[in-house]
Amino acid sequence: METNWVAEGNGLGAERGGSFDMGALGRCLSSFVDEGSPESHRYYLSRRTVLEMLRDRGYSVPSSEIDLSLQEFRVIHGQNPDIDRLKFSATHKSDPSKRILVIFCGTGVLKVSSVRLIAAQIVNRDSLTGLILILQNQITNQALKAVDLFSFKVEMFQITDLLVNITKHLLKPKHEVLTDREKEKLLKKYSIEEKQLPRLLKKDAIAHYYGLEKGQVVKVTHTGDITESHVTYRCVW
Numbered sequence: 001m002e003t004n005w006v007a008e009g010n011g012l013g014a015e016r017g018g019s020f021d022m023g024a025l026g027r028c029l030s031s032f033v034d035e036g037s038p039e040s041h042r043y044y045l046s047r048r049t050v051l052e053m054l055r056d057r058g059y060s061v062p063s064s065e066i067d068l069s070l071q072e073f074r075v076i077h078g079q080n081p082d083i084d085r086l087k088f089s090a091t092h093k094s095d096p097s098k099r100i101l102v103i104f105c106g107t108g109v110l111k112v113s114s115v116r117l118i119a120a121q122i123v124n125r126d127s128l129t130g131l132i133l134i135l136q137n138q139i140t141n142q143a144l145k146a147v148d149l150f151s152f153k154v155e156m157f158q159i160t161d162l163l164v165n166i167t168k169h170l171l172k173p174k175h176e177v178l179t180d181r182e183k184e185k186l187l188k189k190y191s192i193e194e195k196q197l198p199r200l201l202k203k204d205a206i207a208h209y210y211g212l213e214k215g216q217v218v219k220v221t222h223t224g225d226i227t228e229s230h231v232t233y234r235c236v237w
Contacts, residue, residue, distance in 0.1 A: 036070070037079040043104070044073045046134060046162035047086060050102055053209055056167065059090040059100065087121070089128075100130035104159075110139040115146040128152050130211075134159050155211060166205055174221040175206050178233075183217045186233060200234040212236045 034041060048066060055061040068076075077085060083104040092098035103118060110133075122128065131154045133147075139156065147154050166172060178186065187194060194215060200207055202214060212218070216236045223229040 034070075036074055040074050040077065040079050040081055041070065042159060042163065043077070043081045043083075043086060044070050045164075046104075046159045047073075049162040049165045050132065050134070050157075052165055052167075054090050054100065054102075056209075057211060058093050059098075060093050061090055084121075097127075098129045099124075099127050100132060101128055102132045102134070104134045105136060107136045109137050110135060110143050112140070112142045112146050115143050119150070125151075130155070132157065134162065153211075155208070157208070161205075167209060172206075173223070175210070176219040176221070177210055177212065178217045178219060186217065194235045197233055197235040199237045202236055207236055 048068070051061050051066045055066065083106060086104045087102065089099055089101045092100075101122065103121065105114065105118075108114075118133070122131075129152050131150065131152060133154065133156045135156055136159050139147075147156075167175065183194070194217065197217065200212075200218060202208075202212065206218070210218075214236055218234050218236070220232045220234060221229060222232070
């Protein structure tokens with residue numbers, strides 16, 4: 001979290017006679033410096049984003065897990081987290097038959113041998129409907145083909161893309177995924193077909209975040225200080 005503040009007068013002891021006391025200023029700023037390992041910070045941020053993403057998709061995710069502080073995360077996982085311990089699964093609230101597994105991959109290139117190791121880690125395979133792989137490097141073409149052989153949907157995210165939750169960006173409009181019934185009602189209301197709706201590419205960051213498939217429709221609400229809020233609908237292609 002970025003914190004902005006201005007030291008005024010002698011109240012903070014940072015300004016003396018029109019100039020800043022750099023010693024006092026340094027002591028103040030030192031409280032915002034993260035002295036832990038970059039690895040633990042990266043895993044903490046990406047894990048939190050994935051938890052928020054699954055919650056937004058309708059999965060049951062404890063608030064205590066999302067609200068875990070960086071310090072609490074490091075107490076549990078240490079400064080150099082074991083990626084095997086970061087693995088977790090979640091069940092959908094409205095459809096308990098839907099279960100998704102999240103696995104953090106190592107720092108090396110993901111090869112076929114790595115995919116085989118991942119497959120060996122998966123227990124209760126028959127009850128799994130989705131798998132999310134958090135990559136820290138590239139994946140080979142052969143490994144991609146091996147992933148396609150899984151009997152359930154596999155999604156892949158680069159860990160660097162999960163350090164910030166894109167849906168929380170101030171300039172990003174609000175996106176809401178319509179149910180099939182809401183989609184039918186929308187098309188009937190305006191007497192149109194889904195192909196007449198503006199398109200949202202399946203590889204778009206928002207579509208990727210929500211795990212959207214072709215044909216799904218999202219309601220996009222734009223708000224601003226200058227213009228009034230307005231709503232548009234986009235169909236995934």
